[in-house]
Amino acid sequence: MPENEYPLPESLPERQREERLAKGVPSGEMRKKQLLKLKNILVEREKEFTDALYSDLGKPAFESFSSEIAVLLNEIDYVCKHLDKWNRPKASRHLKLGSVEVLRKKRQPHGSVLVIGSWNYPVQLTLMPVIGAIAGGNSCVIKPSESAPASAELLKEAINQTFPSEQLCVVTGDAQTASRLTSAPFDLIFFTGSGKTGKAVADQAAKRLTPVILELGGKNPCILDETGFSAAAVRDIVWGKFLNAGQTCIAPDTLYVHRSVYEQTLDEISASLSAFYGEQPQASGDYGRICTEAHFQKVVGFIGQGTVRHGGTNDRSDRFIAPTVLTDIEPGSPVLEEEIFGPVLPVIPYTDLESLLSSGCLQRDALTGYIFSKNNDRIQRFNDYMRSSTISVNQVIHHAASPHVAFGGVGRSGYGAYHGKAGFLAFSYEKTKVQTYHYLRFQGKFPPYSDRNRNALKKLRKWLL
Template sequence: MEPQEETLRRLRSSFLAGRTRGAKFRFAQLEALARFLEENKKEISQSLKMDLSKPQFETELSELSLVRSEINLALSSLGAWMKDEFVAKNLATTFDTAFIRKDPFGVVLIIGPWNYPVHLTLLPLVGAIAAGNCVIIKPSEISQNTERLLAEHLPRYLDKDCFAVLCAGAEDTSRLLENKFDYIFFTGNAHVGKIVMAAAAKHLTPVTLELGGKNPCYVDEECDISNAARRISWSRYFNAGQTCLAPDYVLCTERTRDRLVKALKATVREFYGQDPKQSPDLGRIINDRHFRRVSALLSSGTIVTGGQTDEAEKYIAPTILIDVKESDPVMQEEIFGPVLPVMTIGGLDAALEFINKRERPLAAYVYSSKSQVVDRFLEGTSSGGFCANDGLLHSTLISLPFGGIGHSGMGKYHGKFSFDTFSHHRACLLRSDGREKLNEIRYPPYTEQHLGMAVYAMEVKKGWSCSLQ
């Protein structure tokens, strides 16, 4: 295997030579990435089945389709995205040209997670390619079968002098982070995110951190309980609950809880049958360590459905907990498993207070048939994303930015936001070397008259929109 440093030097040499800058090259690499997905669809599905027992439906919907959408949008829009963006000018620059040039950063490091090891590794790669960067891709070693597939197959499609896949555990990744990159994009937990950010800070390298958190879900007394139960269950138990956007706990009044829990229990039976372990539509926990961690959380509160486990299969049944206390272990960390705590509170005001005492989450959810409740919840909370009366679906819209805030991350991507994330927006002003008479008002010796004229030519006045282009 080529040493990390040598791989980095090879990619940097290619970037400095301008290999990735042209639109033709970017189009070709995006099309190659699309071919990788299409020609290795069976192998991708098999690797995800081995790593996570991921159902084919979930693989197609959450791993393949979303990446195809990003590639298709980039191929359709890249010409427009790459164009210089001309901007308004002031009086002093009337005869000049002002624009924003979208420059690639250079050599980018993308560190992918294990829970959606294709989607969350390749989605940022689409943006990095579209923006004209060279990229080192570091898949998660925890989803080892998918890591192996990406390492063996992806380099056959992409330019080897501009893109590389590196397999690395924690120790080798720490060593990799000692190198200088021009941008780092990390998806994972907050603990590792802090390590990545600290390593990047040594080189003043900009970062995007896609993290997670405990996403709240408030269920109002006035809502369609049956529909809410189906949508909450789907978003909680999808990928066996190993989704950073999944609702991590439900808040509702005691009166609502009884109706909701009854509907949730019926929905689990409807979705996964009397014995969910036999359902082909329920995945498994990624490894033994995470199985033991999630299983330990089942001691919190009271189990009203589920709770069964099988360590040999890394199976945890879709579980609903009630009588959960704020101090219980299940409320102290992101669950990342098929466990749903339902907590009772006094109403919307109490829910907002409860949520706002905690770190800002990646997503916040509210279920209500009253627009006033939805509006108050939206105005009264802060989160990376928001969805009313459903779960996860806002992340499928590539017209919306995806990213966290505070403890749940920084930066955003998806669609054009990905292109912008991996582009340096360079401020450019082209001036003539003549017309020197116009510049004399700003040169010494300074006078009050020249100051007034300079301020008038450059300052934006209140209520005045400058639109000179």
């Protein structure tokens, strides 16, 4: 359908709802066909997506494939493999006094779903919830981030040429377009982005009592104790922090290092950064760029809040900020209070875990928490302390790429979860048909009531209700 024939954004949910009423809920096979169409787009246009991601974020081709396209392909394969099992109706029979009650439970789609994507992983974080929405049997309207325009336009072209708007439709535009969409009568809204914008989306949705799934961010703490220290552990932390130039919602935000290995850790961080990106990281083809001018200015502002141990340079014309390590930071500094979301790593020494946890400097409801340790008691203590939906032990980032792990926030980091079966459940609800076959009706439930019938009810309540 030509672009100019698409309806106004706010009319799309009604149009998709009418289509659903006319044709019914799509079967499992139909859903898998839609998912395979989406997979074909990613496979056949991989080079175009790689180029778009480079244009938006300076993202290396390896990172584009590993952290965006491959994750989506694996998710589609996993969902298609298990969808029939997840979607299978479940029936149960219950004997009651004078009757048999049959319950038939089936997952149902919410209907028309709005997905608002984020700019830092503009392909993966836009399409991952779409996979869950399709698996759940929904139609979907997709609003990519305007801050990653090349990726947004490619998503719009590829999806709108492949799918009818009654199934999937991409709408591009700025914050005003997003506001129009969140005001429209969708049956569910999925938003990935900042806490500030997430609150605005939730407030707008509340006016229609529209359910919302929010995937936000937070200051993910990373603890490295003396038993977990090694060159390999530091290398993993550095990789996870500076992947995508630090613009990752589950990146280690601040690193807390046991004082006994503090200097060694700082040396290993510098060695890893030099090995990864060379002495001139701006010339490295493996290091990305900051997405927007406004975010560039914010991240640069953090650099002056401590002693620069490594990096510290930047180039506004290239949206480049060198991988930077900060030490000697004053408590209460913004870099320790706000989500950094960029290539600046504060490294803070600590003496013992209990004192660190009791200090209140760790965000308990961050999107995730990391600990590198061989001490099981400390690992368990950290696990008990954190309110996040996941903690990751002796590795970073990888858990978020697994369809076996539900991905979602708690508190300030959002609410709701998706990926794998969790995505199927998030984008559907359980509908139960209750059918009772009576062979002896209890007449005492009807007025006028009597003490005799009330006493009988007390004795037989488990069989009657």
